[in-house]
Amino acid sequence: MFQNKETTPISELGEFGLINHLTQHIKTERDTTITGVGDDASVMKIGNKYCVQSSEIFAENIDFDLTFHPLKHLGYKMVVATISDVLAMNVIPSHLLVNIALSSRFTLEAIEELYAGILIACKEYNLDLVGGDTGSSQSGLVVSMTATGFTKNKESLTYRGGAKSNDLLVSTGDLGGAYMGLQILEREKKIFLEHKEMQPDLEKYDYIVGRQLRPLARLDVVQTLLDLDIVPTSMMDISDGVASEINHMGTAGKVGFNIYEQKLPIDPQTLDVALEFNLNPSIVALNGGDDYELLMTLDQKHFDKIKGNPDLTVIGHVTESAGAYNMVTQADQVFPIEAQGFSDKS
Amino acid sequence: MFQNKETTPISELGEFGLINHLTQHIKTERDTTITGVGDDASVMKIGNKYCVQSSEIFAENIDFDLTFHPLKHLGYKMVVATISDVLAMNVIPSHLLVNIALSSRFTLEAIEELYAGILIACKEYNLDLVGGDTGSSQSGLVVSMTATGFTKNKESLTYRGGAKSNDLLVSTGDLGGAYMGLQILEREKKIFLEHKEMQPDLEKYDYIVGRQLRPLARLDVVQTLLDLDIVPTSMMDISDGVASEINHMGTAGKVGFNIYEQKLPIDPQTLDVALEFNLNPSIVALNGGDDYELLMTLDQKHFDKIKGNPDLTVIGHVTESAGAYNMVTQADQVFPIEAQGFSDKS
CATH class of the missing domain: 3.90.650.10 (PurM-like C-terminal domain)
Known part of the structure; x- marks a missing residue:
């Protein structure tokens, strides 16, 4: 499909460069959207409350190495990494969605360990695990998590760009x-x-x-x-x-x-x-x-x-x-x- | 880690069996959680509104085949598959998060095509793309999307389990x-x-x-x-x-x-x-x-x-x-x- 076009390796841009490039023309249309792409989490106005959401993706041998990362710890760490972006908005996360794609080399017992770590983190941070998707992958483990939190106080939301001189x-x-x-x-x-x-x-x-x-x-x-x-x-x-x-x-x-x-x-x-x-x-x-x-x-x-x-x-x-x-x-x-x-x- | 334990291949359970097995003991604690795991989407009560969320994961050569699936169409289709679960709750989806993990064989131009399809779907279904995560994968393309919609009318929410005889x-x-x-x-x-x-x-x-x-x-x-x-x-x-x-x-x-x-x-x-x-x-x-x-x-x-x-x-x-x-x-x-x-x- 692209054989006749100029091609640019992703590596030329780096992660942040790629994200900036892809999202530069995104415009939001809804008046419920307070903050879109570009902060730790997105913010939506829902009635008299604000909904804060962040989503992360973790791929085997890129974001984690199973030769030394026990799956239970890994599940826990992924939850931490995901809710951390909601916390960075000064909001307590409350709900979690977990998507898992895994190859056939994983046993049920291995995935139970991963899930056990996820559930320990949910208990520790008072999160309700409310859904997600489980499917196959051709090679390795890929996990994506979405954390949501709510606040009624718009003034308590903290963004990246609010620092003032002498703070x-x-x-x-x-x-x-x-x-x-x-x-x-x-x-x-x-x-x-x-x-x-x-x-x-x-x-x-x-x-x-x-x-x-x-x-x-x-x-x-x-x-x-x-x-x-x-x-x-x-x-x-x-x-x-x-x-x-x-x-x-x-x-x-x-x-x-x-x-x-x-x-x-x-x-x-x-x-x-x-x-x-x-x-x-x-x-x-x-x-x-x-x-x-x-x-x-x-x-x-x-x-x-x-x-x-x-x-x-x-x-x-x-x-x-x-x-x-x-x-x-x-x-x-x-x-x-x-x-x-x-x-x-x- | 598991070498001394009994192991069970995932294939013995199948997708729904695996999901049921992993989620059977999940309990939700928050009174804002109306519906957790087990329906097309989760439902949370936020002030006087209801927040409906669904998340999907798509892995290359499992959920799609790039030899015949143009990336622009693929991006569009993934949005459709994700918002379809919110629609199944009888709720209009309004916001989308997109996570992408991709290997170095993908060029910038290829990912632009994928994103173009995603943005066409966002325009067509009036969705605000408000965030996500972009990272690497060791092999192939994995995409995870989360769709959110809101309603003020609890009675309009439709679940899987409400069918009555003679309907x-x-x-x-x-x-x-x-x-x-x-x-x-x-x-x-x-x-x-x-x-x-x-x-x-x-x-x-x-x-x-x-x-x-x-x-x-x-x-x-x-x-x-x-x-x-x-x-x-x-x-x-x-x-x-x-x-x-x-x-x-x-x-x-x-x-x-x-x-x-x-x-x-x-x-x-x-x-x-x-x-x-x-x-x-x-x-x-x-x-x-x-x-x-x-x-x-x-x-x-x-x-x-x-x-x-x-x-x-x-x-x-x-x-x-x-x-x-x-x-x-x-x-x-x-x-x-x-x-x-x-x-x-x-």
Whole structure:
């Protein structure tokens, strides 16, 4: 069908480039559509409420590796990754749809494990699993999930683009752990494939391996914000790394960011293993994905409310220099932050 | 992980068996959940409105064959298949999420074609495409779509299980065309693979090939029902074939069905090609999938309103004999209808 036309490899655009290209001409027509393509989740007005939806797709050997990812953990993690985008809108997710396509190499018992992990996550995050589709695939496992949440308060919805100059940049939890966990798992996989008699000893890496295999969704933090009567000016979940997320937030809000290196929350295990791999821990914290923490900007007036809260760390602030993303070291040196995942560098 | 356990091949359960097995213990907890797993779509109560959602997954070489399915038509068809489940709840779909995982063999131009078809369907059915996810897959194309619609009228929602004895069984459009179109496409593909110099001439099969490659969603019929002030007692979309759908409706409603062979709406081209393939056209009409027509049960009081409507054909009625599904021939012979797709027979 296309043999006589010019062809462009998808790889030339990258994931975000492809999404931007495909969605650039999409227009929404309905007055119930508040937010369409381009934020963590879509927002629809339904009577006197707002419906927030996000959908994700996960493909085997791209988004997960079953040689080291137990299916129960994987099911749990997929739910976390999906609801994380609804949480990033400052909304509590309530309902989940799960679509699964799987090849015949999967046994019923394997799929029961995946489902068990999904149901554990549903219980933990108080989600009702209300439907979906199960079918075959020719090779491997592909899962797609859709999470929905509702709010009556339009003013509490947080978008990517609301950051204002001098707002605080705040991260939940700690950063870079999931990425270093993945490095350990991939190293051990390589060793195992070369020396099958060796059993990997992951115990000393338990924290970071856990961050990779079974991350948590920060529903607790969204609840905390509600309790503290704080509405962030903007928010995203950290799925691709802080450097990538501030790029999205900066572009959408026409602002810049300064991040203070010594403020980056890094777990000691992440730090040790980064050094073991000869990686700069700050670069790991800024570029590692899969943490599913929340990154938000807050008006400075809220500082006293969050001061000392171990879940919320001020890592920088918003500047009026649109598109300028900098890391400031303890010695006051300034380095531009490049928004790139590790996968692009290797 | 499972090496010491008993294992069960998925194929032992079949698609519906697998879904039933996985979902049998799912309980919903939220009082906003009206309908969870087990109908065409899920229903949630949001303030004074009802949110209806359905999600589908489509995998290459399982749900579609790109050797004969143009990507633009495919994108359109996937939207039809997805919104068809919302329509089957008697609700007009309004919003769509699209997730795509694709391998590097796809060019940008190919994905633009797929997206063009999706956007044509969005325009035709007045849907706002509000989000989704685009990622890689290791092999082939997998698409997952989620459709959402809203209604304020709880009484207008139609479920699988509401059929009452003596209700009319009504089908929209005509039946079996998409299945016979698929037979033509697969025959021509085989000929083409053996004799590459031959170009298939599909013109004389235009109607049934069109039914397979680019079926229509019956949004018009749901609008007609609204205009005629008719609420079906039950409704499903015909994705797996009438025989399969009445089995679901009969099980859910604890009723049986009698279908009159001479009432089955079959297009002349479907009839001719069925005979060309030595197939019984009635069996094709009952078991062929992919038509995406609607199958509904109506209280007899509505008969005068639908009489003579070319879109709505009374093909039988509901009986109190739970689980008894029969076809009655012109000679008053009665045959039990087996709920099986053709794929199980071959």
